[in-house]
Amino acid sequence: MEDIFCRIIKGEIPSTKIYEDDDVLAILDISQTTKGHTLVIPKLHYDNFLSCPQEVMHKVMDVAQRIGQAEISLLHARGVNILTNVNEAAGQSVMHFHVHVIPRYNGGEGFQITMKGQDTSGMDLPRLAMDISKAMKKE
Ligand code: 5GP
Numbered sequence: 001m002e003d004i005f006c007r008i009i010k011g012e013i014p015s016t017k018i019y020e021d022d023d024v025l026a027i028l029d030i031s032q033t034t035k036g037h038t039l040v041i042p043k044l045h046y047d048n049f050l051s052c053p054q055e056v057m058h059k060v061m062d063v064a065q066r067i068g069q070a071e072i073s074l075l076h077a078r079g080v081n082i083l084t085n086v087n088e089a090a091g092q093s094v095m096h097f098h099v100h101v102i103p104r105y106n107g108g109e110g111f112q113i114t115m116k117g118q119d120t121s122g123m124d125l126p127r128l129a130m131d132i133s134k135a136m137k138k139e
Helices: 004-009 054-075 125-135
Strands: 017-020 024-028 038-042 079-083 099-104
Touching (some): 004 024, 054 079, 054 099
8 A cells, every 4th residue: 555655745645845856845744743844755655764775865865954954044943853764663654765854943842852871881882883884785
C-alpha cells in the first residue's frame, strides 16, 4: 500500500505546500509541533534517509537548508532543528524519507531533544570509531 506522502505527492490528499520542484516537495507538517514545522520530501519513494540515493538526498537537504533560513528570517525563530528519523526504532512513523525542519522560539515548546550521556568507561572508543569507519560504504 502507498504511504501517505506518496498520496500527497500525487495530489490525492491535500497539503499546505511551501515549495515544489521536479524532485522535491516541502509542506507544513499537519501536527505543527512548532509554528512553521515543515516536512521536506523527495517525490520518488525511498523508505528513509539511508536508502535514498545521494543525489536526491542532496536536493532534499538543499531545500531543508533554505526553509530553515527562511524560518529564521521570516518567523524570527531563534533556532531550527533539522532532523530525519530512520526506522521505527528511531521514531519514524511514515516510511517515506522526509526531513523535519522545526523552528525553535523559546524553549518551552512541545519538542525537546535531550541527549543524556552514558558511562563510557567500559567502551573502547578508538576501536569503535575504527570499526564504524571500516563499515562505511565507499563513495
Ligand atoms: P516521522 O514520525 O515519520 O518522522 O514524521 C512523520 C510526520 O508526518 C509527523 O510529524 C506527522 O505529523 C506528519 N504527518 C502525518 N500525516 C500527515 C499528513 O497527512 N499531512 C501532513 N502534512 N503531515 C503528516
